[in-house]
Amino acid sequence: MDANKMTPTFIPNNNKNKTNNKNNNNNNNNTLKMHSHKGNGRRRRLPLLVLWLITFLITTLKSASAAQHYQTFKSSVSYRDRYLTDTNYLSCKEALVKGSTMTSTSHGESREAENAFLWSNSAWTSQHSNYDEALIVDLGSEKNVTGIATQGRSHSNEFVLEYRIQFGTNGKDWVDYKEVDGLPKIFRGNTDGDFVVRNDFDHPIIAQWLRINPTKWQDRISLRIELYGCSYKPDVIHFNGAAVLRRNLTLSPITSLREYFQFRFKTSKENGILLYSRGTQGDYLAVQLVENRLLLNVNLGGKLETSMALGSMLDDNTFHEVVISREKRDIVMSVDRVRIRDKISGDYLKLNLDRVFYIGMYSGRRLM
Numbered sequence: 001m002d003a004n005k006m007t008p009t010f011i012p013n014n015n016k017n018k019t020n021n022k023n024n025n026n027n028n029n030n031t032l033k034m035h036s037h038k039g040n041g042r043r044r045r046l047p048l049l050v051l052w053l054i055t056f057l058i059t060t061l062k063s064a065s066a067a068q069h070y071q072t073f074k075s076s077v078s079y080r081d082r083y084l085t086d087t088n089y090l091s092c093k094e095a096l097v098k099g100s101t102m103t104s105t106s107h108g109e110s111r112e113a114e115n116a117f118l119w120s121n122s123a124w125t126s127q128h129s130n131y132d133e134a135l136i137v138d139l140g141s142e143k144n145v146t147g148i149a150t151q152g153r154s155h156s157n158e159f160v161l162e163y164r165i166q167f168g169t170n171g172k173d174w175v176d177y178k179e180v181d182g183l184p185k186i187f188r189g190n191t192d193g194d195f196v197v198r199n200d201f202d203h204p205i206i207a208q209w210l211r212i213n214p215t216k217w218q219d220r221i222s223l224r225i226e227l228y229g230c231s232y233k234p235d236v237i238h239f240n241g242a243a244v245l246r247r248n249l250t251l252s253p254i255t256s257l258r259e260y261f262q263f264r265f266k267t268s269k270e271n272g273i274l275l276y277s278r279g280t281q282g283d284y285l286a287v288q289l290v291e292n293r294l295l296l297n298v299n300l301g302g303k304l305e306t307s308m309a310l311g312s313m314l315d316d317n318t319f320h321e322v323v324i325s326r327e328k329r330d331i332v333m334s335v336d337r338v339r340i341r342d343k344i345s346g347d348y349l350k351l352n353l354d355r356v357f358y359i360g361m362y363s364g365r366r367l368m
Contacts, residue, residue, distance in 0.1 A: 091230070092144055092146050092204070092228075092229055092230035093146060093147070093228045093229070093230070094228065094229060094230050095226055095227075095228060096139055096143060096145065096226075096227040096228065096229055097117050097118070097137065097225065097226050097227055098117070099139075099140060100137050100138055100139045100140060100227075101137070101138040101140070102114060102116055102117075102124070102135060102136065102137050102138075103135075103136045103138075104116075104124055104126065104133070104134065104135050104136060105126065105132060105133050105134050105136075106126050106127035106128055106133060107124060107125065107126060107127055108125040108126065108127050108220075110122065111123060111124060111125035111222070112124065113135055113136070115224075116135055116223055116224050116225055117224060117225070117226065118149055118151060118196065118224050118225060118226040119151070119224070120224050121154070122153070123151070123152065123153035123154070123158070123222045123223060123224045124222065124223050124224070125153065125158065125220055125221065125222040125223075126214075126220070126221040129217060129220055129221050131213075131214075131215060133213070133214060133221050134211050134212060134213040134214075135211070135212045135223055135225065136171070136209065136210070136211050136212075137209065137210045137211075137212070137225075137227065138171060138208065138209055139207075139208050139209070139210070139227070140208065141208055141232070142169065142206060142207060142208045142232040143206070143207070143208070143229045143230065143231065143232050144204045144205075144206055144229045144230050144231070144232050145167075145201070145204060145205040145206075145207065145210065145227055145228070145229040146200060146201055146204045146205075146228055146229045146230075147198060147199060147200040147201055147227070147228040147229075148165070148187070148198070148199055148201075148212075148225060148226070148227055148228070149196050149197065149198040149199075149225065149226045149228070150163075150189050150190055150196070150197050150198075150199075150223060150224065150225050151190060151193070151194065151195070151196050151197075151223070151224040151225075152190045152192065152193035152194070152218075152222050152223065152224070153193045153222035153224075154193050154194050155193060155194070156193045156219075156222065157192075157193065157218055157219045158193060158217075158218065158219045158220045158221075158222035159189065159190040159191070159192060159193050159217065159218050159219075159222060159223075160189040160190060160214040160216070160217045160218075160221060160222070160223050161188075161189050161190065161191070161216040161217055161218060162186050162187065162188060162189050162214070162215045162216035163186070163187050163189055163212055163213060163214045163215055163216075164176065164177070164184045164185060164186055164187065164212075164213050164215055165177045165185070165187065165205070165210060165211070165212055165213070166210070166211040166213065167205050167207035167209060167210050167211070168207060168208075168209045168211075168318060169207060169208055169209065169317070169318055170208075170209070171208075171209045173316060173318070174209075174211055175316070175318050175336075177201070177205065178336055178337050178338060179337070179338075180337055180338060180339050181338070182338040186215060187199050189214075189216075193222070202337065203321060203337055204229065205229075206232055206264065206319050207318075207319075210227065212225065237360075239360045243360060244358055244359075244360050245358070245359050245360050246356050246357065246358050246359075247356065247357045248356055249277070249353055249354050249355060249356065249357055250354060250355070253279070253352065253353060253354035254277075254351065254352070254353040254354070254357075255350055255351070255352050256350060256351050257327070257328055257349055257350055258325070258326055258327045258328070259324070259325065259326045259351065260323075260324070260325045260326075261287075261322070261323070261324040261325075262321075262322070262323045262324075263321075263322055264319045264320065264321050264322070265319070265320060265322065266317050266318055266319045266320065267289065267314070267315055267317065268315055268316075268317045269289070269315055270289065270290075270291055270292045270314075270315045271288075271289055271290060271291065272288065272289045273286070273287075273288045273289075273358070274287040274288055274289065274359065274360075275287050275357070275358060275359045275360075276288075276357075276358045277353045277355065277356065277357040277358065278353065278355050279301070279351075279352040279353045279354050279355060280352075280354055280355065281301045281352050282299065282301045282302070283299055283300055283301045283351055283352045283353060284297070284298070284299050284353075285297070285298050285299075285351065285353065286298075287322075287324070289314060289315070290309070292311075292312055292313050292314050292315050293309050293310065293311050293312060293314065294309065294310050294311045294314060294322060294333075294335050295307065295308070295309045296308045296309075296324060296331075296333055298326070298331065298344060298351075299346075300329070300344055300346055300348040300349065300350065300351055301346070301348045301350075301352065302345065302346030302347060302348055303346070304345035304346050305345065306331070306342060306343075306344045306345050308331070308333050308340060308342055310333055310334075310335045310338060310340055311335040311336065311338070314335070320335060320336050321334075321335070321336055321337070322334065322335055326344070326351070328349045329343050329344040329346075329349060330343060330344075331343075331344055
């Protein structure tokens, strides 16, 4: 798909009456939503905003609607033909290994990491078969990585059955690709040395470095790979810690039954405010970093606040993906694919914000 910019769109609605919120199922209310567009001039736009040293990246790559895509292929011809049609990432599937540098924690004789490309006549084989072995790929620059394909060593019984993936920006600090429950995701590998097995990622990995760590193998750890993706071209704004972008909602208030936010950020600070707004009827919404964790506070106008906290070590200067969605009193927050749900306290259903909407406030401050 085309890489369209992602901006929050405010759809105005003049209905500010909180008393009608309890049982109002009207779907024509305002929606604050981060989404892709191709430049509809009739909508008002709020620019993409970022906190101090925190870079929000909205990516237009859509995650797979189903579970992880998994297929096997017998020959290079059938593999390439099928991959053109059945990958979930139709415009982000360039082969990335050819222009990269591959190294490894160890290797056997004549089985160096440079042999670890798909359909190679050899393979990378580790000198030792243990859980510390890994194939490391330097892509040269940050990329959107959407999938991986693996093979074992051809005409042999040496292959990797399962593996996990880590990624990073400097080749030293690594972040696990995780399951929804927060545990490192274990990818299915091969069942022989010849067939190709491909796994598409539910969410793209944005990184320069990837580390493939075998966790289960047959006979010896032997691996050939290909990575797929495309160039990484973010729309970003950097803040110096004392700046803020704001939108005055007085003339175009937000009155919504549902919201959807999606962004990526990175920071080296453990505390800071990402976005914040209040309404005259007591509503408020705040997303902030508190001691390396993401904290969400929301109030729909009652006396009780709902708070949700998720994530850890979010000040590691690595991109983290955040998704927040609300449907009436049901709210879901996800950080790096780890998801939690909650029910917003109180009786009201609408979020009414009619003051100022801030994004990118002072680092080191806390709201509550």
